[in-house]
Amino acid sequence: MFEEKISERSLATPPSFIRSILKATEQEQTISFAGGLPNPISFPQEAIKESTNRVIDTFGAKVFQYAATAGLLPLREYICNRLHTKYQMEIQPDDILITTGSQQALDLIGKVFINKGDVVALEKPGYLGAIQAFSQYQPDLHAITLEEDGMDINELEQVLKDKAPKFLYVIPNYQNPTGISYSDEKRNQVLSLVQQYSCILVEDDPYGELCFEGTPKGYISAKAPQGSILLGTFSKTVTPGMRLGYMIVCEEGLRKRLNTAKEAADLHSNIFSQYILWDYLSHNDIEVHVEKIRMLYKEQCATMLSAMKTYFPKNVSFTRPTGGMFLWATLPQEQSSLELFGRASKENVVFVPGNPFYTDGRDANTMRLNYTNSSCETITEGIRRLGQLMN
């Protein structure tokens, strides 16, 4: 009855077909490689309980009151100090806007930058939450092929030259959905190209801390914070339930606009959670905590890779992530991962077929597999069943 009253913007963002079928297939007995959930055993429940009591005892009513849009200053100072120590980033607490998860940052970026028809460049395959967030503002999305070591640089240059995108959205560390990380060479090339073509770099980094092999590479934007927006989150290192992320925007005029867009969206992110998170981070060694998560995911990833080697047919290829939460498998060209999904869900195993990670709605032969939310035994059994179906 209300359909004809719905805005074009909303009509341009249909709910994800894949999400709805996943919801329907995920039962208690299902082995799910579909979600992007951190392992619940990584949540620091006891320490957060202590922090909750401490902030109420120390700050009283303040933790329950309305607060500033930019976010809690001590939390912004903490983020600033950590990025300075780890990556020598020359930023100030005022350059930081606390957001309701980095997902909100993606929406605010869409709101502030995109007029209908504006060109936005991103990775192919790309993060489906970003595709959804940007799509609300009806951009002309140009997806650039992701190779084993990062974006195809020739394609990127062509898009920058021919289409002049307003911004380029990238996830250089353990990308969602592929688990791929950019090489140093590609990072430098991306930076010099966006600078050459005056394109804003939007760098999203939810997984950079989850490096379980080799050394973390940090941020492309650490070298050029003025021309970039860097997104971070506490979802994968502390808890996603608090919904706390941040964006680093050094350009003052742009930051004010993002701040206004955020004010209109939710006035500020949950201040109670911000106090608790800041207290937790100040009283605990986050490095020790994250190291435990890294070791856990390293084992789960190795288990999945080894099961894939054993059970998947030789014509199925897959990425070998050195961090993060996902890997990406490619079936032979003529096969459909959606068709495989249909058969696998009857065997109580689910994954995300590649389709929603592309902007052209193709029937893909690719699939995303999450390894962080199942035990090693379950991973092996799920991959064995998938291998059988592929064969």
Ligand SMILES: Cc1ncc(COP(=O)(O)O)c(C=O)c1O
């Ligand atoms: C690449 C990427 N960006 C952003 C998000 C959103 O994270 P959050 O809103 O929990 O910070 C996710 C979540 O999985 C993600 O994978």
